[in-house]
Amino acid sequence: xxxxxxxxxxxxxxxxxxxxxxxxxxxxxxxxxxxxxxxxxxxxxxxxxxxxxxxxxxxxxxxxxxxxxxxxxxxxxxxxxxxxxxxxxxxxxxxxxxxxxxxxxxxxxxxxxxxxxxxxxxxxxxxxxxxxxxxxxxxxxxxxxxxxxxxxxxxxxxxxxxxxxxxxxxxxxxxxxxxxxxxxxxxxxxxxxxxxxxxxxxxxxxxxxxxxxxxxxxxxxxxxxxxxxxxxxxxxxxxxxxxxxxxxxxxxxxxxxxxxxxxxxxxxxxxxxxxxxxxxxxxxxxxxxxxxxxxxxxxxxxxxxxxxxxx
Numbered sequence: 251x252x253x254x255x256x257x258x259x260x261x262x263x264x265x266x267x268x269x270x271x272x273x274x275x276x277x278x279x280x281x282x283x284x285x286x287x288x289x290x291x292x293x294x295x296x297x298x299x300x301x302x303x304x305x306x307x308x309x310x311x312x313x314x315x316x317x318x319x320x321x322x323x324x325x326x327x328x329x330x331x332x333x334x335x336x337x338x339x340x341x342x343x344x345x346x347x348x349x350x351x352x353x354x355x356x357x358x359x360x361x362x363x364x365x366x367x368x369x370x371x372x373x374x375x376x377x378x379x380x381x382x383x384x385x386x387x388x389x390x391x392x393x394x395x396x397x398x399x400x401x402x403x404x405x406x407x408x409x410x411x412x413x414x415x416x417x418x419x420x421x422x423x424x425x426x427x428x429x430x431x432x433x434x435x436x437x438x439x440x441x442x443x444x445x446x447x448x449x450x451x452x453x454x455x456x457x458x459x460x461x462x463x464x465x466x467x468x469x470x471x472x473x474x475x476x477x478x479x480x481x482x483x484x485x486x487x488x489x490x491x492x493x494x495x496x497x498x499x500x501x502x503x504x505x506x507x508x509x510x511x512x513x514x515x516x517x518x519x520x521x522x523x524x525x526x527x528x529x530x531x532x533x534x535x536x537x538x539x540x541x542x543x544x545x546x547x548x549x550x551x552x553x554x555x556x557x558x559x560x561x
Contacts, residue, residue, distance in 0.1 A: 253347030254316035259324070260347045266324045267292040270498070281349060281384050287402050289348075290391050291501060293341055295494035297323050297331035298540060299396035301483050304333075304474050305557050306548040312336060312474040314466055316343045329541035331491075333483065334376045335470050337394035342379050345391075351382045356461040356469065358427075359454040361480055367453045371427055372480045375473050377466065378456055380406070390422065390438065390456075396490035398442050398453065401501040406438060406458075415501055416517035417445045427455050487532075487557050491540050505539050507532075510559050512539050528560035 255263070257275075264274050269292050271277060279285045303312050312333070313319070319340040322330050331337055338354060345352045357376035360367035379391040381403070389403040400420055404412055408424035420442045426433045437455040473483045482488075486509055493503040493516075503516040510526035512535050523539070526532040533549055536542040552558050 251346070253343045253345075255320065255343050255347045257347075259320060260344065263320075263324055263344055266327075267296040275348065283383065283387075283389070283403065286350070286381060286383070286389065286391070288498070289345070290393060290403050291401065291494060293337075293344075293393045294399075294401065294492045295501065297337055297340070297393070298329070298489055298491035298542070299333065299337065299394055299399075300331050300489040300540075300542070301333040301487065302330075302489070302536075302542070302544075302548070303336070304483055305487055305552050305555055306544055307551045308547055310474070310551065310555075312470055314339050314463075314470055316340065328543040329536075332394070333473070333488075334394035335466055335473070338377045338379055338392070339466065341391070341393045345379065345381065352379050353460045354378070354466075355380055355456045355459060356465060357454045357456040360452065361482070367451050370429055371455055373472075374461075374465070374469050375481070376454060377461060377469070380458065390440075392440075395454075396488065397504070397506060399490075400440070401492060404440075414442065415504065415515070419443055419446065421450075427452075485556065489536070489540055489542070507535065507540070509557065526559060529558060530560075532559055 260275060270288060273279050273285050273288045304310055314335055319336055323340055342352060342354055354377050356374040357378055358371040358374060359376050360369060360371050381389045381391060388406040390406060391403050392400050401414055404422050406422060409421060411419050411421045414420045422438045422440055424436045425439055426436050437457050439452050439455045441450045441452050443450045473481060477484055489507040491505050492501045495502040506513045510532055511522060512524040513520050514523050524535055526535050529552060533544055
């Protein structure tokens with residue numbers, strides 16, 4: 251399937267994410283891991299993980315139309331990104347347009363308990379991109395997971411450890427999860443640990459099965475509308491913007507918002523930088539710390555919602 255984006259849109263995207271000139275289409279870069287990594291890093295540091303469309307809009311409906319996503323993320327220039335399906339589907343069309351062999355796979359996650367992924371995996375509420383290089387090597391790219399997510403492509407090699415942000419390490423293992431009846435069919439399980447002397451935490455699992463637009467419609471409806479206890483999207487306001495270093499240094503930190511609390515991590519400990527108690531304070535925090543500008547219609551959309559502050 252062809253990309254939904256034109257050559258002009260791809261050029262605009264490269265400018266929007268400040269992609270280095272040697273990786274731009276005009277330079278005809280080889281489809282290698284250096285190019286793929288640059289795209290991943292510049293994508294997650296330019297388009298934040300955020301679920302504001304669910305809460306700060308008149309419709310509270312999330313569109314996965316590629317052109318709607320392009321306008322929101324690139325054309326409007328208001329600092330917007332999206333939650334997992336928005337960012338990953340947008341990025342999938344970018345990758346296809348740039349010549350990559352890529353498809354999307356559905357993901358089961360484990361909810362956090364006390365800040366750590368625990369218990370059973372819940373249903374399909376997340377997606378990742380799987381890219382195959384011309385050499386045949388496969389990589390998982392997750393540009394829509396937020397905190398503790400991968401800051402670069404991960405090879406589909408079981409047990410291969412990659413440095414993430416600060417002392418954190420990440421990997422994929424090819425194994426089964428306890429809920430599977432058929433233990434002969436392994437999945438790829440994403441794990442992280444915050445230091446080499448810490449335990450590995452299994453956060454999500456995915457097969458190499460391709461998910462299509464019709465699958466995403468079902469997943470998107472649940473994650474953007476369900477009030478189930480396991481669906482945090484409708485009960486929390488969340489933003490994660492990754493911070494890019496100088497030159498080709500990669501990701502060096504992240505700024506996060508959870509409901510009314512703004513936190514920052516520069517590769518070490520996370521610190522609270524602001525606590526918002528009113529909607530006015532939170533809207534200002536979006537502008538100052540995340541570069542996100544909301545319209546009046548979007549700001550009014552949160553009124554009467556369960557996540558509204560100061561009521």
